[in-house]
Amino acid sequence: MALLDVEDLSVTFARRGQRTVRAVDGVSFSVDAGEVVGLVGESGCGKSVTSLAIMGLLPRQKGVHIGGKASFDGTDLLQLDARSMRDVRGRDVAMIFQDPLSSLNPVVPLGIQVTEVLQRHRGMKGEAAAKEAAALLDRVGIPDPRRRLKEFPHQLSGGMRQRALIAMAVACRPRLLIADEPTTALDVTIQAQILELLKELVRESGTALVMITHDLGVVAGMCDTINVLYAGRVIETARRRPLFAEPHHPYTVGLLGSVPRLDAGRGERLTPIPGSVRDVLPWPDGCAFAPRCHRRVDACVGEPPELVLTHTGHSYRCVNPVTGPVAPARAQEEQA
Amino acid sequence: MFRFIVRRLLQVIPTLFGLSILLFIWLHRLPGGPETAILGERGTPEMRAAIRRNLGLDEPILVQYGRFMKRLIQFDLGTSTSTKREVTTEFLQRFPGTVELTVMAMLIAIGLGIPLGYLAARRRGTIVDHASVAGSLIGICIPVFFLAYVLKAVFAENLGWLPSAGRQDPTIGATRITNFFVLDGLMTREWDAAADALIHLILPGLALASIPLAVIVRITRASVLEVLGEDFVRTAEAKGLTESVVRRRHVLRNAMLPVATSIGLLTGQLLSGAVLTETVFAFSGIGAFLADAISQRDYPVLQGFILIIALVYVLVNLVVDVSYTLIDPRVRVR
Numbered sequence: 001m002a003l004l005d006v007e008d009l010s011v012t013f014a015r016r017g018q019r020t021v022r023a024v025d026g027v028s029f030s031v032d033a034g035e036v037v038g039l040v041g042e043s044g045c046g047k048s049v050t051s052l053a054i055m056g057l058l059p060r061q062k063g064v065h066i067g068g069k070a071s072f073d074g075t076d077l078l079q080l081d082a083r084s085m086r087d088v089r090g091r092d093v094a095m096i097f098q099d100p101l102s103s104l105n106p107v108v109p110l111g112i113q114v115t116e117v118l119q120r121h122r123g124m125k126g127e128a129a130a131k132e133a134a135a136l137l138d139r140v141g142i143p144d145p146r147r148r149l150k151e152f153p154h155q156l157s158g159g160m161r162q163r164a165l166i167a168m169a170v171a172c173r174p175r176l177l178i179a180d181e182p183t184t185a186l187d188v189t190i191q192a193q194i195l196e197l198l199k200e201l202v203r204e205s206g207t208a209l210v211m212i213t214h215d216l217g218v219v220a221g222m223c224d225t226i227n228v229l230y231a232g233r234v235i236e237t238a239r240r241r242p243l244f245a246e247p248h249h250p251y252t253v254g255l256l257g258s259v260p261r262l263d264a265g266r267g268e269r270l271t272p273i274p275g276s277v278r279d280v281l282p283w284p285d286g287c288a289f290a291p292r293c294h295r296r297v298d299a300c301v302g303e304p305p306e307l308v309l310t311h312t313g314h315s316y317r318c319v320n321p322v323t324g325p326v327a328p329a330r331a332q333e334e335q336a
Numbered sequence: 337m338f339r340f341i342v343r344r345l346l347q348v349i350p351t352l353f354g355l356s357i358l359l360f361i362w363l364h365r366l367p368g369g370p371e372t373a374i375l376g377e378r379g380t381p382e383m384r385a386a387i388r389r390n391l392g393l394d395e396p397i398l399v400q401y402g403r404f405m406k407r408l409i410q411f412d413l414g415t416s417t418s419t420k421r422e423v424t425t426e427f428l429q430r431f432p433g434t435v436e437l438t439v440m441a442m443l444i445a446i447g448l449g450i451p452l453g454y455l456a457a458r459r460r461g462t463i464v465d466h467a468s469v470a471g472s473l474i475g476i477c478i479p480v481f482f483l484a485y486v487l488k489a490v491f492a493e494n495l496g497w498l499p500s501a502g503r504q505d506p507t508i509g510a511t512r513i514t515n516f517f518v519l520d521g522l523m524t525r526e527w528d529a530a531a532d533a534l535i536h537l538i539l540p541g542l543a544l545a546s547i548p549l550a551v552i553v554r555i556t557r558a559s560v561l562e563v564l565g566e567d568f569v570r571t572a573e574a575k576g577l578t579e580s581v582v583r584r585r586h587v588l589r590n591a592m593l594p595v596a597t598s599i600g601l602l603t604g605q606l607l608s609g610a611v612l613t614e615t616v617f618a619f620s621g622i623g624a625f626l627a628d629a630i631s632q633r634d635y636p637v638l639q640g641f642i643l644i645i646a647l648v649y650v651l652v653n654l655v656v657d658v659s660y661t662l663i664d665p666r667v668r669v670r
């Protein structure tokens with residue numbers, strides 16, 4: 001059994017006087033213990049909403065409807081009441097977010113923001129908690145942790161702030177860590193460091209990681225399995241190597257084409273996918289990508305495409321898939 | 337922090353100085369001086385002139401101002417033209433009552449306003465929210481003296497739960513030290529006196545609290561709503577922290593900055609605005625005395641009062657600034 005099994009997750013937002021938004025529309029994926037799984041897709045495709053739904057962090061109010069299942073270790077998180085979910089969050093499942101500055105409380109010293117998790121879930125107090133907090137900051141590569149504990153978020157650099165948030169997330173050795181675009185708000189050099197840190201942490205602790213990103217370049221270096229999302233649906237799932245070597249969905253191929261490569265020459269242009277997700281919301285019943293797809297055929301409209309499973313465990317939803325290796329150069333880069 | 341406070345206090349001096357000039361000139365330009373108040377419309381020009389000379393009002397305004405400042409430096413506010421007593425003495429006797437009333441009103445307003453505002457924001461769109469928004473609108477609209485009459489009629493005269501007038505039951509025979517009756521009672525361990533003074537504060541305190549309560553509810557609600565949408569609240573929730581820790585440490589602490597500012601402004605307003613409420617409850621604070629002073633053109637009393645109010649505003653603002661630096665490390669001073 002997988003550690004996390006998301007089945008047919010759907011989230012709709014209904015607002016009075018506005019069109020109902022189906023932000024997540026039947027997403028399924030699973031995460032094994034210790035596995036690194038990528039959720040990749042353009043901005044607005046429902047990645048954050050998916051992760052917030054799993055965490056129970058979507059507003060519990062009229063108009064927000066969540067369907068499907070998210071089984072963590074056999075328990076459906078979506079069925080837990082608010083109080084039990086508080087026990088799970090931060091202890092078994094932790095999360096880090098995109099913008100480290102706004103994700104930290106500006107008026108509370110860093111030390112308290114770390115120790116409050118230790119106190120909540122591990123019952124640690126006073127000096128023991130402070131010691132553990134310093135050890136955690138040290139572990140995520142923050143120098144002089146004792147002094148840093150007394151400081152406030154605005155006194156830290158962007159990279160240090162994200163490291164601090166990672167320290168808080170791993171404080172209780174969760175079995176699952178969800179990272180929602182953890183490097184998007186950071187400088188390129190810092191991005192690489194943070195990714196390296198995450199990789200190292202999950203390798204050492206055996207924590208499973210769901211890595212959310214719009215950037216295939218990020219998942220290329222670290223994910224075991226990759227799920228590509230489009231307009232609230234998973235349109236392709238594969239292990240890392242086959243996905244990069246032989247993507248089947250035209251959208252995935254397009255995403256690969258728009259990965260900025262460090263080895264690309266100056267003159268080389270990226271080949272972005274024309275249009276954006278927003279152009280096609282709400283999507284018709286068929287394939288949501290059809291309006292932007294260069295391989296569109298008549299069968300694309302009407303029924304949503306069935307999930308096709310290949311013998312390699314690669315699955316996709318497309319009636320006119322790309323076959324054969326498309327990006328040999330990238331496949332090699334992958335093996336390196 | 338200490339240096340910051342001293343620096344701020346020194347900055348106050350020029351402010352008060354400027355203010356005193358403005359007020360002095362403004363007061364003396366009001367039509368109808370004390371001689372009219374004393375003599376009515378009938379006095380002959382000679383009698384008027386005599387009174388003005390007597391009070392030193394015939395001299396050039398600069399000379400008058402100079403004399404006023406010279407006395408002020410020695411904490412002498414002059415003699416009331418109507419009661420013929422030292423203004424300082426009058427104030428020391430009457431001001432404590434008003435201060436007690438203001439503190440009571442602010443405690444009520446803060447103690448009810450912040451939880452209500454928080455609840456309204458948390459339960460946004462529900463009946464709790466609508467009720468507190470509507471209620472605060474009523475609180476702002478309703479004239480304070482009218483509310484005072486209603487409270488008095490219902491709770492004092494009809495139900496008889498609370499006293500309808502005064503600051504304390506004189507038959508208790510409480511010992512006076514500072515003229516803050518509650519404080520005196522505590523200091524002398526005359527608990528019944530303290531309790532009685534406290535009970536006398538409830539109705540006028542409630543009436544006076546209505547406007548600041550409404551303002552605090554609204555500001556807290558708006559501020560909490562804003563903070564609830566912040567990423568760090570989501571982080572706190574993602575850590576699985578208990579509701580009370582999220583509320584206190586992450587939401588309210590950030591939401592309190594605008595509330596602290598408004599509390600400062602409201603307190604100053606209350607001190608100067610207690611007049612009508614005090615009249616309704618025959619509460620011997622500064623209110624009635626001041627009303628008399630206005631009709632009597634009692635310049636020394638008015639000047640002294642306005643200066644004291646200005647000083648209170650400045651001090652309350654200083655407290656607000658200090659609380660700012662305590663709440664938010666980003667504005668902390670070196």
Ligand SMILES: Nc1ncnc2c1ncn2[C@@H]1O[C@H](COP(=O)(O)OP(=O)(O)O)[C@@H](O)[C@H]1O
Pocket residue numbers: 013021022023041042043044045046047048049050
């Ligand atoms: N609270 C909300 N109310 C209404 N619509 C929302 C809300 N949160 C997200 N959405 C919509 O859901 C869709 C998916 O958003 P999101 O998951 O944030 O995308 P991303 O993949 O960039 O993380 C978007 O169209 C967004 O506008």
Ligand SMILES: [Mg+2]
Pocket residue numbers: 047048049180181
């Ligand atoms: Mg997002």
